[in-house]
Structure formats: C-alpha cells, structure tokens
Amino acid sequence: MVNSSFSYLHENVSYCYQCSKCSAGCPVADDMDLLPHQIIHSLAIGEDSEALKSHTIWICAGCYTCSVRCPNDINITSVMDDLRKKSITLNLPSPKPEVLKFHRAFIKDMQRRGRVHELRFMGEYNLKIGKPFNNIEIAPKMFLKRRLKVLPPKAIKGFKTWSRKLWNPKN
Numbered sequence: 001m002v003n004s005s006f007s008y009l010h011e012n013v014s015y016c017y018q019c020s021k022c023s024a025g026c027p028v029a030d031d032m033d034l035l036p037h038q039i040i041h042s043l044a045i046g047e048d049s050e051a052l053k054s055h056t057i058w059i060c061a062g063c064y065t066c067s068v069r070c071p072n073d074i075n076i077t078s079v080m081d082d083l084r085k086k087s088i089t090l091n092l093p094s095p096k097p098e099v100l101k102f103h104r105a106f107i108k109d110m111q112r113r114g115r116v117h118e119l120r121f122m123g124e125y126n127l128k129i130g131k132p133f134n135n136i137e138i139a140p141k142m143f144l145k146r147r148l149k150v151l152p153p154k155a156i157k158g159f160k161t162w163s164r165k166l167w168n169p170k171n
Contacts, residue, residue: 008086011079013043015072022066022076032056036066036076043079052092057083058099101128114159117152 016037023035033055034042042050051057057080066076084103087094094100105125109116126134142148 008089009043009079009082011075011082013040013074013079015074016040016044016070017072019071021069021071025065025069027063027065028059028061031059036060036080039083040074040076040079048086051083052087052090053095055095056080057087058094058096058103098129101125104128111163113152113155114163115153115156117149119148119150120152 018037018041020035020037022040023029023037026032026036029035034051036056039051039054039056042048060077060080062077062080064077067074067078070076088100102125105121105128106116109121109124122135123132126132139148
C-alpha cells in the first residue's frame, strides 16, 4: 500500500514504529546525516523535504539489510530508491554529486543489456568525475581473479522488450 501523502513512495512508511533495527544494522550508517529510521520518520510525519535533501538517500548502499531487519516488512531500500528518483525528478541538487554521477552511470550501463559491464561502467564513471585513472591500481588484480571482463556480458534474454514495457506501459 502506498502512503497517500507521498504518491511516489511504493511503501507505507506509517507502518514504522521506530524500533531502529534498520539503522542498527546499516553498514554505512556512520556516514549518514540521518539514519534510515529517521528518514522513515520524517516521511511519516510529512517532512519529505528533509528526507529529499538528506545525504543518506545518496549514501545508501542498497544492500537490503534494513529491509530484512524491519519487523513490519517495510522495504526501506525501496523508499531510498523512491527518494532518489523524486530528487532527480525535482532536479534537486545532490549533496553528493559524485554519487549522483555514479548512479546515472550505473543505470545507463544497466539499461544497455540488463547487466552491468564493470569495465565500461567504471570507465564512464571515472570520466564523468574527471578522474580517468581512478582506482586503476586494482584493475590487474581484478583481471587476474577474473572479476573484470574485457567483453561485456550477454544481454538478458527479452530484457529490451521487458524494459520498454516497464518504462512505456501504454504501448
């Protein structure tokens, strides 16, 4: 059920009773200005502007630890995604511009074939932030461990058709 106050959210944040389990388990909580339970609380009381301007929505690793720990099954990761999307739609300045560039480069590469080609993705991201050789020292290790592929992965069968239907549901 969607919270009626915020039609862009895919979760009903009013179910949260502030147990803070999401924040306690978050692996990147130390870097956040508002903890996940505080984001949810600000949304529940109608302060979406506080959540939208927070660094937290850009720092969230999307690991789903918060969602798994939530006793009310609120998909907090989805809420963070919704807030990032809304922030981009409203053209709000990102407090972490490099994270927004990372997000856009990731989505762009994902839309190509349904899978990320790490070499291309990181190359594009590094160019966007103006550091073309950023993290270059880890590339040889990744190649040797077969974690970095020169050729892109095969596209997921039917991905283009599926994504067109997802983004253009009227067609």
